Amino acid sequence: MRALLLAALATVPLRAVSAQGTAALYGSVRDSSGQPLRATVRVVNGDGVGVADAQGRYRLSAPGGLVIVRVGLLGFQSLVDTLTLAAGDSVERDYRLGPAVVPLEPVIVTAAKHSQLLSQAVTSVALVSDTDVARRAVTTVDEAVDKAPGVQFLNGQVNIRGSSGYVQGLGSRVLMLVDGVPANQGDRGGINWDLIPLEDVARVEVVKGAGSALYGSAALGGVVNVITREIPSGFHARVRALGGAYANPPFDVWRFRDYTGALEGLDVTTSYGTAAARGSYTAGGWHSDGYREQDRRNHWQTAAKAQWIPTPETRVTTSGSWASDQYETPLIWCTHGSCDDRGQDFQPFMIEASGRGAFTRSDKGQLAATVEHHASERFAWQARGSWGRTDFTDFQPTGDDWGVANRYGVEFRGEVHPTGDRVVTLGAEGSFSDVRTNIFTGDANPTSNVVRTHDQREFAAYAEGERQLGRLRLVAGARIDHLDVDGGSLATVLSPRLGVVLPTARAGVWRASAGRGFRAPSLAERFVSTFVQGIPVVPNPDLDPETAWSFELGNAATLSSAVRTDAALFWTEAYDLIEPTVDSGRIQFKNVTHARLAGLDLAVTATPPVAGLTTTLSYTFLHARALAHDSVSERPLAFRPRHLLTLGADYQRGVIGVGGDFRYTSRLDRVEIYETDPRVAEKVLDLRVSAVWGAWTLRAQLANALNYIYSQVPRTLAPVRTFAATITWTY
């Protein structure tokens, strides 16, 4: 009876339509990767017109008979569909739009701290779009950014044109922002890539080269800005389930377990928005068995974002995220004699027996609030405050290390347009970091187990002006930072930047820039007091900031409608780089190295004459040298590959997409410690496939499909072949 009633109710609208001699047309509009589009769906030979909602869904009335439908959206190829409708019909048609042949130029917000066209940036910027992120069945932001041109991750530590090398996560020379808010750790200066749920990421902007003229410390090698999604109007939800498996070792003599490692996870996102207020919430977690011995990991995370738009000119945004990890720590791999080595020189899937039982609990969170106000066409301002917190404990057989750190930050920024051809960005920024710990104590005796608190303050002011002179766009600015560390040194750093952009009719857009970057030593580098493999590590509170001058000459050109290129020559002179040095039987962080990093960055995007096929090529040549100092002669800078090549291809046909990436990284010329261990070039092939059915999207990825066994840093096995699949339901 109830079913009959429902059926009767369901037919009422159709009968109404039928009575008017019209039919109903409904369905969805999505892009080639399955993302919903707010496209316009119009009946060309009638009055029906509709705009798809934030989920890409549309519904409109059309006259009976032959109907011509045009679906369009700026930046995408229009689509014309012809169908025959009978009066009273209710027909579902799902449409998929490919990118426009001449795509719209992207707008970026990171290179100049305000919105600008990509071609107006004076430095190189790599973009990772939500489509790029969605294509890969990955779980964290770093996995999505890993293949960006000129970007390389070494065991989780990001390098932009060889900036950071590898120092076990301490003191990143890349600044991470989340929606423009600095998010590097307060104590170690590293980056928590798993702090932001990947599902919340709209795009990532990677600014290459020194960015301290606007961003201050840590932006010595570049800036990575993770921009989260705008919250759409209405109620929406998204559920994503993840499942996968790790390949077993390719040789029996390396087998370390009698089962296949798996990974699984679940994320849920909901949002609700009106014109004046919007909010979103994400929660989820995943578990991984890992691909080597003692490598299991549990990850839980939650994030929320709320926006209040009291007037069209004012927006208040608050956001917060929290993540908790409990993971086993696979310290260095087993070498002969340090485990059951089965007669092998090394066992890359197994760890040294002395490291068994080590695990870490790591909690981290970030809260941020931003107020943006467009006072007039000539003036806008933004104020923000943030609080980041990390709390980790390394449980080790030889004794536990722990630290609880906070990083508070405030910034006020103004954007002035005195005339149509000028922009001035100016602001002031302050931050306070502290850590309470038993490892970054500053105690000269590492055997003691004292607990101490240290803090660091940074104050800064900056201004940068842009002016259009004919076709030429000039940029000049500077920032001054004052650093104050308890028990340590004071320092003041001036970071200027000059740049120019020149569009030409036949030779693309030329850009040139020179800027200074710096990085303040992290509290960990100043005050660490511990043992590493039996060797004492002693503090050095008087460390000075690292500095660098970066120069770049670049060109972006559209060779034809099918081929676009972006090339840059870069040169960085870095001074006082902080490195761990072994002296008199102990390790201490010191300002030692004068380094030179020069090279070429090239990115080519080609759309061959095959509908739906897109190919990319990026190549970085890097000449990285540690120049002679004291009694040390010139030598390669450790952990910098000379060649970095990435090839990518994606093909979309209907609802099915296939693609892949290949990354080649040349064998590292030099590594720190275990220099004589065998090491090889990195050759990693990732394959992927996707399919979309209405609200369901299935993606699968086979990372390191060749199961190529290699290490990026000594005695640490890089990920083996991993199959991962996600299925997403979107409402």
Add this chain to the structure above:
Amino acid sequence: MANRLSRAALAALGTIIPLVGAAACNEGLQPTPLCPERFVGICGRVTFQGTEPDSTEGVLVVAYPRFPQSRNDLLTFQPFPPPPSLARPFRGSQIYALPLSTGRYEWVVAVWKKVGAFAPGFSNADSLLKEAGFYRDQTDPTAPGVVVVHDSSTDSVNFVIDFGNLHPICTYFPPCP
């Protein structure tokens, strides 16, 4: 012009992709047995300490069936002729494999060789050769360890080569010149 460039770029992509794909078939890290298959002799890991002297010509590992009792016995090492030097750089550690006939060996020793030629009768051996480290007895680290080679390899003959603690021949057979 632009069309030519784009065709060239597409052709380059079409060429590079298969080449790189082929290159990717090269294998990465492989299992590295301490002793090669069907190897008869001793294998192990030597760990370097100290700074290599500027005058270093090489470092080689040899074994003595009986601990030398006199200077003359120093020529009874095996294998003969001696193996090539360990591979440079002499930092960190490396594995070695020393082919030996089956039997008992009382002294497995690393010999540091200074740059220079031997005089007739090895009269200048004192200045050109120094003991740089040896395999030690597991219960008494001050004494040399005995190694027995069977029909197959004997592994885990590990020891330290200390460039900061080189011993000339006369340390064992005084007087020193």
